[in-house]
Amino acid sequence: MPELLPDPVQYAVPAFVVLVLIEMLVAWRVDPTRYEPKDTLTSLLLGTGSTVAGALTGSAVVALSVWLYQFRLFDIGYVWWAWILVFFLDDLAYYVFHRLAHRVRYFWASHVIHHSSQHYNLSTALRQTWTGFFSLSFAFTLPLALLGFPVPMLLFASGVNLIYQFWIHTEAIDRMPRWFEAFFNTPSHHRVHHATNPRYLDKNYAGMLIIWDRMFGSFEAERADDRPRYGIIRNLGSFNLFWAAFHEWIGMAKDVATVPGWKNKLGYILAPPGWSHDGSRDTSDTIKERWREAGGENSAPVGQERPQAVPAE
Amino acid sequence: MDWLTLIGSLVAVFALAGIAWWLGVGTPPAIGSEEAARRHAAEAHSGFRPREAAVDADGRAALVLGEDREIVLLRPHGARIAARVFRGAPPCAVSDGELKIASGERMFGDVTLRLGEAEAARWAARLGELSDA
Numbered sequence: 001m002p003e004l005l006p007d008p009v010q011y012a013v014p015a016f017v018v019l020v021l022i023e024m025l026v027a028w029r030v031d032p033t034r035y036e037p038k039d040t041l042t043s044l045l046l047g048t049g050s051t052v053a054g055a056l057t058g059s060a061v062v063a064l065s066v067w068l069y070q071f072r073l074f075d076i077g078y079v080w081w082a083w084i085l086v087f088f089l090d091d092l093a094y095y096v097f098h099r100l101a102h103r104v105r106y107f108w109a110s111h112v113i114h115h116s117s118q119h120y121n122l123s124t125a126l127r128q129t130w131t132g133f134f135s136l137s138f139a140f141t142l143p144l145a146l147l148g149f150p151v152p153m154l155l156f157a158s159g160v161n162l163i164y165q166f167w168i169h170t171e172a173i174d175r176m177p178r179w180f181e182a183f184f185n186t187p188s189h190h191r192v193h194h195a196t197n198p199r200y201l202d203k204n205y206a207g208m209l210i211i212w213d214r215m216f217g218s219f220e221a222e223r224a225d226d227r228p229r230y231g232i233i234r235n236l237g238s239f240n241l242f243w244a245a246f247h248e249w250i251g252m253a254k255d256v257a258t259v260p261g262w263k264n265k266l267g268y269i270l271a272p273p274g275w276s277h278d279g280s281r282d283t284s285d286t287i288k289e290r291w292r293e294a295g296g297e298n299s300a301p302v303g304q305e306r307p308q309a310v311p312a313e
Numbered sequence: 314m315d316w317l318t319l320i321g322s323l324v325a326v327f328a329l330a331g332i333a334w335w336l337g338v339g340t341p342p343a344i345g346s347e348e349a350a351r352r353h354a355a356e357a358h359s360g361f362r363p364r365e366a367a368v369d370a371d372g373r374a375a376l377v378l379g380e381d382r383e384i385v386l387l388r389p390h391g392a393r394i395a396a397r398v399f400r401g402a403p404p405c406a407v408s409d410g411e412l413k414i415a416s417g418e419r420m421f422g423d424v425t426l427r428l429g430e431a432e433a434a435r436w437a438a439r440l441g442e443l444s445d446a
């Protein structure tokens with residue numbers, strides 16, 4: 001085992017608690033529907049459970065990374081530029097992971113937990129998965145160990161990434177300064193990511209930097225005339241902790257068990273969420289298609305700003 | 314992670330949820346009108362074209378009938394509204410002026426609409442026609 005750097009997440013948790021409290025008091029005065037006690041409890045317990053799950057599997061992930069590190073391509077070490085580079089590359093790895101987490105049901109089954117609240121506040125940020133290890137979310141940063149970034153450096157970078165993503169889960173901040181919105185992931189960009197409005201589905205996968213979405217064609221700007229509605233396509237309608245944590249795994253297992261044919265079974269695991277062998281369910285693509293057919297894209301009231309052009313994919 | 318951290322976290326978690334409860338944030342929404350029910354249904358189901366809606370007397374639930382035998386069931390979930398979409402009519406039962414819709418999902422549960430005797434019977438018949446169609 002290598003000498004590990006301090007885990008930044010552990011130091012941030014007390015600040016998380018204080019900030020949730022402050023945001024809750026603001027909501028109480030400004031818009032009391034932003035918080036709901038049972039929703040908050042579910043989110044925070046999912047967050048607590050997630051740290052327990054992470055502690056149980058963490059050492060296995062570190063061991064695997066360290067094992068891969070011995071086959072590294074370069075001896076990068078702790079030079080100053082590696083610290084800068086690692087934040088960009090770790091964030092890019094997060095983007096890839098996150099995009100797949102929304103487009104492959106096996107990964108979605110784990111990630112859906114983070115999206116299962118119909119609220120969008122700082123407690124939602126802590127609504128984290130219990131099954132990240134099982135859904136192989138650690139695999140996406142392994143290439144960086146293979147490249148030659150020291151494992152403690154990688155763990156530190158992904159810890160910082162996780163902390164960064166906390167503050168953007170809020171409706172209390174409208175927009176950051178223009179230059180900031182251009183480069184960084186912000187409350188506005190991430191509200192779009194959590195929204196189920198057809199326009200916003202499968203957009204803004206960014207972790208810390210929004211530049212990846214702009215580069216790879218998944219960026220969508222938040223609009224005043226299409227206010228985000230948060231949650232998932234089939235909202236749970238339940239605050240049950242374990243249902244939130246495992247519902248998609250259960251649904252997937254049932255689908256795989258009941259559908260005939262290997263191709264169909266694989267489809268229920270690897271196709272986008274909502275895919276079905278008989279086309280009876282909605283995916284984000286079918287939802288967007290119907291929305292376009294209904295003229296949704298052009299439904300902006302006269303005088304409203306047009307959505308910002310995105311680079312072609 | 315040690316036990317002390319875990320216990321400390323749990324104390325903070327329950328304290329925050331307790332404060333939210335004490336402040337009284339997140340009261341359940343009411344579906345105020347047929348118009349609101351249609352809007353919620355269209356938002357919940359992309360491309361849905363609502364035709365008519367049955368709204369619970371206290372706004373605690375609504376059933377919205379659309380084109381192509383599509384039906385959207387709405388009910389509050391905490392401070393938000395949760396929806397289910399059906400193609401064709403879901404099973405229902407009438408008693409004491411209440412229309413009870415079975416969502417078919419244990420965790421979502423059944424949804425009861427207080428409509429009054431006549432309306433409840435009319436809607437039950439309406440759903441019956443749809444499931445026969």
Ligand SMILES: [Zn+2]
Nearest residue numbers: 098102111115
């Ligand atoms: Zn996501």
Ligand SMILES: [Zn+2]
Nearest residue numbers: 114169190194
């Ligand atoms: Zn998020």
